[in-house]
Amino acid sequence: MRKEMSYKKMKLMKGLMLLAGAAVLGAMVMWLWNWVMPSLLTGAMTIDYWRALGLLLLCRILFGGFRGHGHHSWQEKREHWQRWQAMTPEERQQFHKQRAANWCRPANSEEKKDD
Numbered sequence: 331m332r333k334e335m336s337y338k339k340m341k342l343m344k345g346l347m348l349l350a351g352a353a354v355l356g357a358m359v360m361w362l363w364n365w366v367m368p369s370l371l372t373g374a375m376t377i378d379y380w381r382a383l384g385l386l387l388l389c390r391i392l393f394g395g396f397r398g399h400g401h402h403s404w405q406e407k408r409e410h411w412q413r414w415q416a417m418t419p420e421e422r423q424q425f426h427k428q429r430a431a432n433w434c435r436p437a438n439s440e441e442k443k444d445d
Contacts, residue, residue: 337411356383 360382367374377385417425 336415337408340411352383352386356386359383359386 356379360377360379363382363385364376368376414422
């Protein structure tokens, strides 16, 4: 029961951080636009905060997409989190070692020979 609460708390914190990050990025877009564009282009108007968020969203749609990070469902992510919480510090260290070894290994273990 305690592990589920920590998982829920983690998801809540992640959501709050996402909202805070979007708010800061929107303010940065507004500040940069209002600083650069009116002096660069004649007739360019300053924008307010909500238009800056809209511009940020438009750029995300046009250039970044909404692919996300991975194709795991929330159930799979939750299972991974629960397994991680159940690991001992030694198991976690072993996991990191295996992950680092797999990360540095080439995808094709057989060396191709040029004939």
